[in-house]
Amino acid sequence: VQLQASGGGLVQAGGSLRLSCAASGRTFSTYTVGWFRQAPGKGREFVATIKGSGGYTYYADSVKGRFTISRDNAKNTVYLSMNNLEPEDTAVYYCAASRQIITSTLRLATSYYHWGQGTQVTVSS
Numbered sequence: 001v002q003l004q005a006s007g008g009g010l011v012q013a014g015g016s017l018r019l020s021c022a023a024s025g026r027t028f029s030t031y032t033v034g035w036f037r038q039a040p041g042k043g044r045e046f047v048a049t050i051k052g053s054g055g056y057t058y059y060a061d062s063v064k065g066r067f068t069i070s071r072d073n074a075k076n077t078v079y080l081s082m083n084n085l086e087p088e089d090t091a092v093y094y095c096a097a098s099r100q101i102i103t104s105t106l107r108l109a110t111s112y113y114h115w116g117q118g119t120q121v122t123v124s125s
Contacts, residue, residue, distance in 0.1 A: 001025040001114050005095045008119030011085055015123070019080040021095030021116060029053070029073040032101045034112055035080045037091035037121075046107040047093070050078060058106050063089075085123045092118040 007019040034049035048069040071078040096112035
């Protein structure tokens, strides 16, 4: 599967953005899709993930209550709705996908085989 992330931009603190991750392929609904982010000088950080059916989601504590991950399998797209953004959310956001990820490893970047190119999110204070 090939992934294309989009929707990033510049927003003021307290604002909102919605990222999209569009996928190719006819079996998208069998993939778990995650969002990760990487700020300058820092490692890649887990943000959120959603299993193929959309019935299971998991968030990093730092975004819980502010970000929502969802998917539309008919459109082969996963979304990350980000509200109440903070300057600390500034990063390049990547979507990633893989099949059959063990639940206990969902937050590990190494669990995801396919990666998109990233989209920049900048939150000004």
